[in-house]
Amino acid sequence: MKKAVIIFLYLVCASNIMRAQQIPANDNCSNARQINALNYCSFGGEFTNAGATESFIGNGRDVWFKFTAVAFEISINVIGNTLQLPRIGMMTDCGGTGLVGSTIVDGNTTIFTKGGLTPGQVYYFWVSGTNNNTGTFELCAKNYTPPAQPGQDFSSASLLCSTASFPVINITGAGANNREAAGTCMASPTGESNTAWYKWTAANNGTLVFTITPTNFDDIDWALYDLGPEGNTQVPSGQNVIRCAAGHGIDNSSCPNELLYTKTGLDFNAQDLTETGGCGQRQNGVVKFVDMKQGHVYALIIDNFTKGNNGFTLAFTDQLGKAGTAEFVGPKAPITMVRDKPCTIDQNYTFTTNATNYTSLKWFFGEGANVASSDNLNPPAISYSIPGQKTVVLQAISDRGCSVTSSMTFLVGLKPALPVISGLKPRYCIGESITLSTPSQAGATYSWTGPAAFTSDQPDITVSANNASKADKYSLTITINECTSDPASVIIPPIGQTPTASFTNTGINLCTPQQAYRFTSQSANFQSLRWNFGDGASVPVGSSGQNYNVTYSTSGTKAITLEAIGNNGCVSTLTQQIEVSIRPDIPSIAGNKPDFCLKDTIRLSTQIQAGVTYKWTGPNNFSSAQREVEIPVSSTLVAGTYNLILTRGSCSTSSASINIPPIFKNPVAVFRADPSAPVKLAYPITVRFYNESTDADRYLWNFGDSTTSIEVNPVHTYRKKGNFDVTLTAFKSNVCNASVVQGTFMISEAGAIFIPNTFTPNNDAVNDKFVVNMNNIRTYRIKIFNRYGILMYSSQNMVESWNGTFNNEQVPVGIYYYLVDAIDFDANVIKKSGYVTILR
Secondary structure, three states: OOOOOOOHHHHOOOHHHHHHOOOOOOOOHHHOEEOOOOOEEOOOOOEEOOOOOEOOOOOOEOEEEEEEOOOOEEEEEEEEOOOOOEEEEEEOOOOOOEEOOEEEEEOOEEEEEEOOOOOOOEEEEEEEEHHHOOOEEEEEEEEEOOOOOOOOOHHHOEEOOOOOOEEEEEEOOOOOOOOOOOOOOOOOOOOOOOEEEEEEEEOOOEEEOEEEEEOOOOOEEEEEEEEEEOOOOOOOOOOOEEEEEOOOOOOOOOOOOOOOOOOEEEEOOOOOOEEOOOOOOOOOOEEEOEEEOOOEEEEEEEEEOOOOOEEEEEEOEOOOOOEOOOOEOOOEOOEEEEEEOOOOOOOEEEEEEOOEOOOEEEEEOOOOEOOOEEOOOOOOOEOEOOOEEEEEEEEEEOOOOOEEEEEEEEEEOOOOOOOOOEOOOOOEEOOOEEEEEOOOOOOEEEEEEEOOOEEEOOOEEEEEOOOHHHOOEEEEEEEEOOEEOOOEEEEOOOEEOOOEOOEEEEEEOOEOOOOEEEEEEOOEOOOEEEEEOOOOEEOOOOOOOOEEEEEEOOOEEEEEEEEEEOHHHOEEEEEEEEEEOEOOOOOOEEEOOOOOEOOOEEEEEEOOOOOOEEEEEEOOOEEEOOOEEEEEOOOHHHOEEEEEEEEEOOEEOOOEEEEEOOOEOOOEOOEEEEOOOOEEEEOOEEEEEEEOOEOOOEEEEEOOOOOEEOOOOOEEEEOOOEEEEEEEEEEEOOOEEEEEEEEEEEEEOOOOOEOOOEEOOOOOOOOOOEOOEOOOEEEEEEEEEOOOOOEEEEEOOOOOOEOOEEOOEEOOOEEEEEEEEEEEOOOOEEEEEEEEEEOO
């Protein structure tokens, strides 16, 4: 009946949304929540339709309830808590047969009323929210036999025949005479507003209380009259009014010290006889109860002073729910039932009554009855085609039109089949559990009994077999619809003593090829032992059943299991693990070289052995579990002794070690030359080199012209032209080295000075720079000016040449002036000046 629900949508919600959106248990009509509608009210916000699905298109997210009718009319009130604008619908079954009722909406309260119910029949109703709203709500339901609709005047007052409570859906208008309450506390210059009149005759001398509860937050006023003995009654007036309440409990803005209330009526806990309007009365809405006189006629006027179209509930109890002893003249119809052959397929029920003050009777026998209803005083025997809860209702009607109902609810069932008990074992031991179960059945109750006063009402039981007294017979009966099965029984055999399995193991010559293990049993309360020593075990001939010396042909983890078998077959098992292994060979350690420099890497390794773990330790908190290790030489602290231990199982070698000598500092290669490079020279030319290296003990010079030297401070003569870079490599103990390159020596033939008068700095790789050609110059300086005398370029390095820029910007095409000052190797002063033209 429900539309398909896409389950995975719920899986992506956050956990707090998931809690709010769990599908209610009564989401479907088939799982409707059963309520006793005779007089039902939940607590505020007890129910919710959050997470519910839609049963029929247009219903919204609905939740379902059901009740068995015991009277002819029902009033269902839904007061929204977080649910906004509740909706109510009613059905005769879950197949979609709807019933039309009357609905009144006032604020966030919805009232649904339906008459013409068949007593004994089950009805279903749903609650949802307008516009698919969801939220929490309070639910009240009242199933009643309504009195005649009350009139607005005393002349059309409704006659009450019993003290059964009932709701009134709405009252509008004050009738033809809106001043009938004159002379009472209700008297008003404008008269009554929205009135209902009731009257009854006292059937005994008894106490009368009642509570009037408005449907909404309305101001209810009322007055009660004693009209005298029946047959000599008076008209209601100020002379025969005996109680009256006209307080305005719904608003105390004008009387801030007064109580707020809505309920009003007669109460056992009140002392005042009347409550008028106004302040300073300490009104609470209730006045003292009345001692009714048998045979007197009483009249009650109720006025909704606030507004029309609203109703109320009239209950003949005080506000604590205590009823008085007063009874009203009217029919009485008690029901008596006799069962015949209960719980059998031939069962039937006979119903009788000692009804009084009636002119007609009508029986209603409920769902599945072979006779739906009967007008007979003594109806025929009734049988039912389906089991379950049944409600029989008897309606009695008096000659004055009073109608009362009485009801009886009972269960109809068949004797359940003999229960099936599962879980019985052939043996039990001390410390185990006895677990027995029977399949769950809908509506069933369970009754287990057993030894040691054991009882349980669950379908599955677990009993600790902690002593021998738990053995014996366990019996189970099942009751469904007040019909109980024959007992089913199982016998728990005697509970055996549980032995204790325990043993120790002692290693002999461990980690050697001659190793062995001695296993000694310390078990108790056993009759026999059963050992399992694991893979590769060898047990010498002649070992006893409790003590064994065991050797192993293979290494590894061995699981040793001992089973102690007691009387009655009870077994205790203990398992221990041992590690059988041969000590590895003492490792040898190999290093990648004997000495190390800073920034080197120490590499240490050992030979492979099967099934071992490695433990390296060394200087500077070094540790490793690898067979081969690498230690970066980042400081001198890595020098020292490195130790290695191999372990196989629980067997370890002694420590092997290797010593890393102190770490050499890396040499620093530094030199200078005279003349110093870069420099332009004419061959042959002799250059003297000065070694300024540190932390070195050997040197190798490469002069760039295919000649070398191992002298500390060599002197070298260049005899051919070319550009030569000089490299010095410094060594330390043939382990560490460092190199440095200086240059360049630009050697050419001896010649005249050449200074160009034009160059073209246009990046075409031809004549892009202003190059001054001179050689064998010890000191050199050049300056270049523009025609305004501004310095454009200067340098003391002959290798550098002007590229025609100033401040990284190209200078304009034009004529520039240069000055050259130089001193050669023979101390001759050379001065040159002139003009150079830049073209592009």
